[in-house]
Amino acid sequence: MLSPSLKICPGGEAGWTARAGVGSEYGRNLKRLEVVYQGSKLIRKAREAPFVPIGMAGFAAIVAYGLYRLKSRGHTKMSVHLIHMRVAAQGFVEGAMTLGTGYSLYQEFWGKPKP
Numbered sequence: 001m002l003s004p005s006l007k008i009c010p011g012g013e014a015g016w017t018a019r020a021g022v023g024s025e026y027g028r029n030l031k032r033l034e035v036v037y038q039g040s041k042l043i044r045k046a047r048e049a050p051f052v053p054i055g056m057a058g059f060a061a062i063v064a065y066g067l068y069r070l071k072s073r074g075h076t077k078m079s080v081h082l083i084h085m086r087v088a089a090q091g092f093v094e095g096a097m098t099l100g101t102g103y104s105l106y107q108e109f110w111g112k113p114k115p
Helices: 025-048 051-068 078-110
Strands: none
Touching (some): 025 051
């Protein structure tokens, strides 16, 4: 049986999921379709706005590095170390957003050939 409980159509608005037996072939194929669709949606969004995944990766890298350096922070209080890490990560994300906005403005106004 099918029920409209999961949005998986590439068109975007509505999809169907299988509520058949646990090991049914249709259910397994549907799960593969869902994974492929979610991955392709992420790739499409990354192509539309390339600085968003760069900002996310930079944020994650700065937080990981800050947590790695947490043990060897010396005499610095933990709260001060965490605030510095947060400010650095937010600064990277803000920089990526600013560059992304500038890039999209360039593409929209100066990058297009004039008709």
